Amino acid sequence: xNLFVNQNIVIHSLKIEGITNSSVLQIGSAGIIKTLSNLxxxxxxxxxxxxxxxxxxxxxxxxxxxxxxxx
Numbered sequence: 001x002n003l004f005v006n007q008n009i010v011i012h013s014l015k016i017e018g019i020t021n022s023s024v025l026q027i028g029s030a031g032i033i034k035t036l037s038n039l040x041x042x043x044x045x046x047x048x049x050x051x052x053x054x055x056x057x058x059x060x061x062x063x064x065x066x067x068x069x070x071x
Contacts, residue, residue: 007028016025024033 009028011027019025026033
């Protein structure tokens with residue numbers, strides 16, 4: 001079975017707030033989605049980021065509970 005899709009898409013304005021590494025922007029139908037990954041150093045950094053500190057466990061808070069009294 002052959003399926004042919006003809007589309008005419010007119011976009012007057014397209015605003016994209018952000019694209020991340022796992023984002024997919026698709027307009028129309030796609031028979032094949034080709035992957036593309038770009039990494040940019042927009043901050044001009046020259047060395048790796050410092051290691052993160054291990055998370056600190058929050059203190060345990062004990063709340064005394066009393067059993068309900070029958071009415």
